[in-house]
Amino acid sequence: MAFEPVTTADQKPAAAKSLRADARRNRDRLVEVAAAVFAERGIDASLEEIARRAGVGIGTLYRHFPTREHLVEVVYRREAEGLCAAAGELAARHPSDVALEEWMRRFVDYIATKRGLATSLRILFTTNSTLFSDTSGRVSQALRQLVEAAVADGTIRGDVDASDVLHALGGIYSAPDTPEWRDRSRRLVKLLMDGLRFGATKAG
């Protein structure tokens, strides 16, 4: 029980800076390892394993993240941010249609790690109501940026917008959690891209 609100105080740079160097190091390490372990073993992974693999004691983990949910939230946010940041980098390095396609592929991977997190995420979203709107807003903003760029330079057709694409990706959320889920989702992305390229002013 005991679902105290997950504070967001540690988001403030001031608070972040006030950590001692060793503490900051351990904290970062824990988040990184946690992301890997959650991806590998699922949300119910042993926190002791995370601490072990991060090379810290279990006490240290609990000091930084008093509940499993705190840790999950930070990992979740970090991944969402990474996804958003990738949009800019991809756009800078690739033709805009390729950037969009690659970003959607990563989006699928991102969602993949969220599968099976249903319960934990539900608790998080209940507890911290800004979490969902924050991240989903930022993610769709990133998508919008990519779609608009690709429309603008004619590598995808002009009669769609970001919300159409988001809608099309929506099937990924709701699809059942089968073993072939990932492959099917990738095919879906490809299909979607072909559709988007069809009728573009600039031929692929």
Added chain:
Amino acid sequence: MAFEPVTTADQKPAAAKSLRADARRNRDRLVEVAAAVFAERGIDASLEEIARRAGVGIGTLYRHFPTREHLVEVVYRREAEGLCAAAGELAARHPSDVALEEWMRRFVDYIATKRGLATSLRILFTTNSTLFSDTSGRVSQALRQLVEAAVADGTIRGDVDASDVLHALGGIYSAPDTPEWRDRSRRLVKLLMDGLRFGATKAG
């Protein structure tokens, strides 16, 4: 994780009968003790304590109730049934307005045990969607019976119906979980009854 649907197979009398005598005894004992322990210690009470106090091994508890949620569901259903059954008994033993008042008092106690169960119940209701509609339907049916009887014999005013009363009781659900919650709710029931008696054809 692993939220397999909570089966309702054990509701069938046939299945119930097929238990060996000792098994049935232990199962009943467990449910009874679990109700007490959940009420006393909250939903997170130790299952080992429940087994201990029921005088069975922890293995026996888990054989009958493979997850905590299974056990909670059975306790929940049992209590709701008790509440419904009480309506008939109270009606038989008391003037109809007194029966209604006493029943509402018990309803408050019933809800009291559900406080703090938020998460577990949410999981149950998600998993087993009939659970909520089943029980709430039956409970409001019981209330309806009492209200209609009291209206019929004039011990409460005639211009209200069961859904009005249920609505008035609704505040009990939504009130925050403070220490004075129980007392406040009891005062609310009293207040409601005074209002219901006011203008009754048959003076109290």
Added chain:
DNA sequence: CACTAAAGCGGAGGCGCCTCCGTTTATCTA
């Protein structure tokens, strides 16, 4: 650099979860 206070570390220990399997018991048949 030496010293110190405060911040941080980490793991032992206690508890609860859940499974597994050797033992006990109810029920059925002769």
Added chain:
DNA sequence: TAGATAAACGGAGGCGCCTCCGCTTTAGTG
């Protein structure tokens, strides 16, 4: 009533959770 057998029992054991507190490290101060 005795014997057979499937059902049920129960607790040891392994694992994870989380707290508590004595020890270590850092970051300031003179």
